[in-house]
Amino acid sequence: MIPQLDAVYCEGWDPVTRGVVGVLDPAVARARDSRGEQYAVLLLVGDVPFALMEIAWAYRACTVWHFDDELRRWLKHDLRRLADDDLFLIEAVEWTYFDPAHDEFDPSATQETEEYAPDGNDAGWAHHPMPQFGDWSSLAALHDDGLRCLACVDAAALPEQVAPSPLAEPPWRPPQPLQPDLDAVLQNGGRLRLAYEDATEDSIVELREAGELRMPTGRLVAADPYPLEFGNKPFTETVPPGSYPVIISYLPDSGTTAAARLVIRDEPVERWELALCAGQDTIALGDGEFYGFGVDTGTACFVDAAGADALPALLEPRWIEFHDREHGPTQTVDLGESGANVISWASGYGDGSYPTWIGRTKGGEIACFVADMLM
Numbered sequence: 001m002i003p004q005l006d007a008v009y010c011e012g013w014d015p016v017t018r019g020v021v022g023v024l025d026p027a028v029a030r031a032r033d034s035r036g037e038q039y040a041v042l043l044l045v046g047d048v049p050f051a052l053m054e055i056a057w058a059y060r061a062c063t064v065w066h067f068d069d070e071l072r073r074w075l076k077h078d079l080r081r082l083a084d085d086d087l088f089l090i091e092a093v094e095w096t097y098f099d100p101a102h103d104e105f106d107p108s109a110t111q112e113t114e115e116y117a118p119d120g121n122d123a124g125w126a127h128h129p130m131p132q133f134g135d136w137s138s139l140a141a142l143h144d145d146g147l148r149c150l151a152c153v154d155a156a157a158l159p160e161q162v163a164p165s166p167l168a169e170p171p172w173r174p175p176q177p178l179q180p181d182l183d184a185v186l187q188n189g190g191r192l193r194l195a196y197e198d199a200t201e202d203s204i205v206e207l208r209e210a211g212e213l214r215m216p217t218g219r220l221v222a223a224d225p226y227p228l229e230f231g232n233k234p235f236t237e238t239v240p241p242g243s244y245p246v247i248i249s250y251l252p253d254s255g256t257t258a259a260a261r262l263v264i265r266d267e268p269v270e271r272w273e274l275a276l277c278a279g280q281d282t283i284a285l286g287d288g289e290f291y292g293f294g295v296d297t298g299t300a301c302f303v304d305a306a307g308a309d310a311l312p313a314l315l316e317p318r319w320i321e322f323h324d325r326e327h328g329p330t331q332t333v334d335l336g337e338s339g340a341n342v343i344s345w346a347s348g349y350g351d352g353s354y355p356t357w358i359g360r361t362k363g364g365e366i367a368c369f370v371a372d373m374l375m
Helices: 026-035 305-324
Strands: 005-014 019-023 039-045 048-056 061-067 073-081 087-096 110-115 191-195 200-204 206-215 220-223 242-251 256-263 271-274 293-295 299-304 330-334 341-346 352-354 356-360 366-372
Touching (some): 206 330, 206 341, 256 299
Antiparallel strands (some): 039 048, 206 242, 299 341, 330 341
16 A cells, blocks of 8 residues: 655654654745755654655755654655756665664664765666655655655644644754855954863964965865875866965964965955865765865975875975974975975864865956865
């Protein structure tokens, strides 16, 4: 027998009371859908919650949860809306509970995760048509190819078995990749509050010129200069070959660098975007995530792709000398026949992963690249 699904539009699901938060009129949910604003859909089979969908098209996001008999979420499908309006399954997570009394996501539950990339050769099946508002059956059946649901019917009221939650605010938010916070970092005299293990302190930014970065190919690499062990892929966005100034946001109190800015055009930045390498797509990023370059020696650098290819052979034999020289907050090393040079700096709090942002002018041109040390 093919089940019929009833749809209850709401703000979300309360996992503590296992009830619905903020029931919405279907017309309100439809208006939010058209504006890309967040809302949720609880799907019922009879009077029993079957699945929950958290939707926010402005963030290209749709997460589908499935419930077990104890109304615990046991399966998550995390989807993203592609440019062609298909949905792509970027992650599937399954929890297995071994005791009916255990809470949702109990540490004793096993967890299996599968991740997919839009350009993956084996992920063609992960593409799904974009559903029309109200036709949630295809997404409800994601976990079982044998399940075929009828079109959903709006529930006039909550069934008695589904209790309303006392929560007033939506209990979830759309996944938001890391956003740049550069106002103070890029200002001479900008004030940063630095957090350490057991204390915080204020530090003042000093902008210092680090020299001209020579870029014979116009393809920028941000990396740990030794020995570029995390890869030396250039960013996909390129600039005309030439030489461009690098400005360091130096923190004299701590002797480190908060950011390094490669200036392409001396024009105001209208908007920021994450610099990407080949094969990277921001739709795969979860909450607070970013693509960044790895650091393992407490040092970061800018270098043209031609120099990145030449750098390991030139730098590795004299790495100790390079790393220990006291030349202020930055160092510049010529890379010989490549026509490039490398400009390096102390990397914020030290080792880790750091994003690079592209600043664009009002007309959309690249104004700068900023390696953000996340201070």
